[in-house]
Amino acid sequence: MHRLVPFTIRLIDREQEDCALQPVRLKLDPGSKTTGVALVRESQEVDVDTGEVQRSAHVLFLAELVHRGHAIRDALRQRAAFRRRRRGANLRHRQPRFDNRTRRNGWLPPSLQHRVDTIMSWVRRLCHWVPVSELSQELVRFDTQALQNPEISGIEYQQGELQGYEVREYLLEKWGRKCAYCGAENVPLEIDHIHPRSKGGSDRVSNLTLACRPCNQRKGNLPVEHFLAKHPERIRKILAQAKAPLRDAAAVNSTRWALYQRLKAMSLDVEVASGGRTKYNRHRLQVPKKHCLDAACVGHVDVIQNWQQPVLSIQSAGRGSYQRTRLTKHGFPRGYLTRSKSAFGFQTGDLVRAVVTTGKKAGTYLGRVAIRAIGSFNIQSATGLVQGIHHRFCTRIQRADGYGYSWTRIAI
Ligand SMILES: [Zn+2]
Numbered sequence: 088m089h090r091l092v093p094f095t096i097r098l099i100d101r102e103q104e105d106c107a108l109q110p111v112r113l114k115l116d117p118g119s120k121t122t123g124v125a126l127v128r129e130s131q132e133v134d135v136d137t138g139e140v141q142r143s144a145h146v147l148f149l150a151e152l153v154h155r156g157h158a159i160r161d162a163l164r165q166r167a168a169f170r171r172r173r174r175g176a177n178l179r180h181r182q183p184r185f186d187n188r189t190r191r192n193g194w195l196p197p198s199l200q201h202r203v204d205t206i207m208s209w210v211r212r213l214c215h216w217v218p219v220s221e222l223s224q225e226l227v228r229f230d231t232q233a234l235q236n237p238e239i240s241g242i243e244y245q246q247g248e249l250q251g252y253e254v255r256e257y258l259l260e261k262w263g264r265k266c267a268y269c270g271a272e273n274v275p276l277e278i279d280h281i282h283p284r285s286k287g288g289s290d291r292v293s294n295l296t297l298a299c300r301p302c303n304q305r306k307g308n309l310p311v312e313h314f315l316a317k318h319p320e321r322i323r324k325i326l327a328q329a330k331a332p333l334r335d336a337a338a339v340n341s342t343r344w345a346l347y348q349r350l351k352a353m354s355l356d357v358e359v360a361s362g363g364r365t366k367y368n369r370h371r372l373q374v375p376k377k378h379c380l381d382a383a384c385v386g387h388v389d390v391i392q393n394w395q396q397p398v399l400s401i402q403s404a405g406r407g408s409y410q411r412t413r414l415t416k417h418g419f420p421r422g423y424l425t426r427s428k429s430a431f432g433f434q435t436g437d438l439v440r441a442v443v444t445t446g447k448k449a450g451t452y453l454g455r456v457a458i459r460a461i462g463s464f465n466i467q468s469a470t471g472l473v474q475g476i477h478h479r480f481c482t483r484i485q486r487a488d489g490y491g492y493s494w495t496r497i498a499i
Pocket of ligand 1: 266267268269270271298299300301302303
């Protein structure tokens, strides 16, 4: 056994020469809060009659990497605010310095850089444990190539089911995921023709917008000028936005692009795909919406097997803090942490098993430990937090590595 979480074994009875490896593909769906990770074994079947290649993916492992970009951002903001207060309290006002800061090319804010770094660290780990031969990544929300110059040609020129998904993703991005008429968010949105089809409106993407169901039904086949007769400002905005094509850059997220550059540097084949294709695959294969399953649906997949399995949730927890002083919310010292990060051979974040034989807390607990210098620890187990477990009951199973682990099931 090499590692407990995620469970990894090392086969030692194989010879290097006669060892045939299965082609394993690592698939990623990077998101802002959660990144889906899927390891799949791929097989291809060629239809003898038609010559078509059918690619099936057999899911081996599913994980969701939960980022802590917001925690990093909050910590930096708080630090800046405390520093502001300290400076402001003792100094006369001075003009801020001007235009004397530079950032290297490709700089990302720390909260976004963390996303790229943690994903890369997991890609490297998985490549180390599993014979990964290829990578797949969702790079863009929609494929402008598939749309073929979206604002010029119309959907009637782009036959095929996939194109509908690309158009949908394109519209979601362009109209900011809200109803163009009433601004409703987080409701199911429908594609609406600004100039109605029955009145000669075209299917061009520049004539399409998104509307919530009530608006879409109330509008019916009215031209937008009649429907919003009482809101001339809104009509002007909608018509202006409809004409302006969404620039390519808006579809490409800087983090995903930075990740792609790092993956390319790994000397493995990287397949990139659009979110439109992922959604299309997910609907066609009838797979529920979940980050890790989205990852499994990235790119060219015809059949997906064995996806009903537990998902490892990997929570980015950090490796502790350099700061040794706890502060109140106003930035005044509240308490001090010990200089050493470990106590009695344990560190916060270690995976431990505690077997308590006597007392009120008798029982066996397995989970992530939080240490105290006095030797009374807290254990975050799958069932909840257990407080005040003495260190002599604990055995370390796995060292802290900056992540918290738990298993979840896919609700079907
Ligand atoms: Zn609406």
